[in-house]
Amino acid sequence: MARILVVDDEKLLVKGMKFNLENEGYEVECAYDGVATVELARTRAFDLIILDVMMPEVDGLEACMRIREFSNVPIIMLTAKSEDADKLMGFECGADDYLTKPFNILELKARVRALLRRAAGVQRSRGALLAVGGVTLNTEERVAVRDGAVVELTAKEYDLIELLMRNPRRVYSRENLMNVVWGYTYAGDYRTVDVHIRRLREKLERNPAEPEYIMTKWGVGYYFKG
Known part of the structure; x- marks a missing residue:
C-alpha cells in the first residue's frame, strides 16, 4: 500500500x-x-x-x-x-x-x-546496470553514478535519463518525453522537459555547456549519445 x-x-x-x-x-x-x-x-x-x-x-x-x-x-x-x-x-x-x-x-x-x-519501475533484473562512459545507472536500485560518485536525482530525472540511456541515439521530442516519462498526455508547457534536461546535464555532464551524453537535435528534441 x-x-x-x-x-x-x-x-x-x-x-x-x-x-x-x-x-x-x-x-x-x-x-x-x-x-x-x-x-x-x-x-x-x-x-x-x-x-x-x-x-x-x-x-x-x-x-x-x-x-x-x-x-x-x-x-x-x-x-x-x-x-x-x-x-x-x-x-x-x-x-x-x-x-x-x-x-x-x-x-x-x-x-x-x-x-x-x-x-x-518495471520489472528489472537485480543489479542490472546501464553504463556509458562515466555515467552508470543501477536500474534495480534506481541509482545514478558519475565517475564513481553517486548523483542524487529526482524520480522524474531518473526516469528521463534511464529512458534516454536505454534507447541511445533515438531522438525524442519534448512531447514524446512528457507522454512517456510523465505517464500521461500533458497539455501544458513542454519547457518542463527543458528544465529537467538542463538539471540532468548539470548533474551528469562534466561540462554542461558542452555535453558528452545528453544531446540536442535542434528543432526536434533530445537523445543520448551512446
Whole structure:
C-alpha cells in the first residue's frame, strides 16, 4: 500500500483529497504547513507527497527544496497560479509534477497513479546496470553514478535519463518525453522537459555547456549519445 503525504493549509481541501485517495486504497497522512512537511518527510517513509505552494511560515517551494536535500520522493506541487514561470520554478525546486487549482480529483488520481507507477519501475533484473562512459545507472536500485560518485536525482530525472540511456541515439521530442516519462498526455508547457534536461546535464555532464551524453537535435528534441 502506497503512503502519501497531503499538504495544504486549506483543511477542507486536504480532507477531500484524503478521502478520495483513501478510497483508492492509499494510506494518507496530512500536514498544513511547510515546517511540519519537511519534518514528516525526514522522519517518515512516503511514496509520494502532494504539496501546496502557498503556505504559511515555509512555502511549498522552500519545503520542496529542503526535502530534496535528503529525499527523492516524488512530489506533486499544487498552486492557485497558472503562469508558466510559477510552474517552471516548481520544477527548478525539484518537483516532479504540477497541478493548478481548482483541479478535477480524477486528474489528481491519474497523476498520482502515473508517478507511483513510474517510481516503482518495471520489472528489472537485480543489479542490472546501464553504463556509458562515466555515467552508470543501477536500474534495480534506481541509482545514478558519475565517475564513481553517486548523483542524487529526482524520480522524474531518473526516469528521463534511464529512458534516454536505454534507447541511445533515438531522438525524442519534448512531447514524446512528457507522454512517456510523465505517464500521461500533458497539455501544458513542454519547457518542463527543458528544465529537467538542463538539471540532468548539470548533474551528469562534466561540462554542461558542452555535453558528452545528453544531446540536442535542434528543432526536434533530445537523445543520448551512446
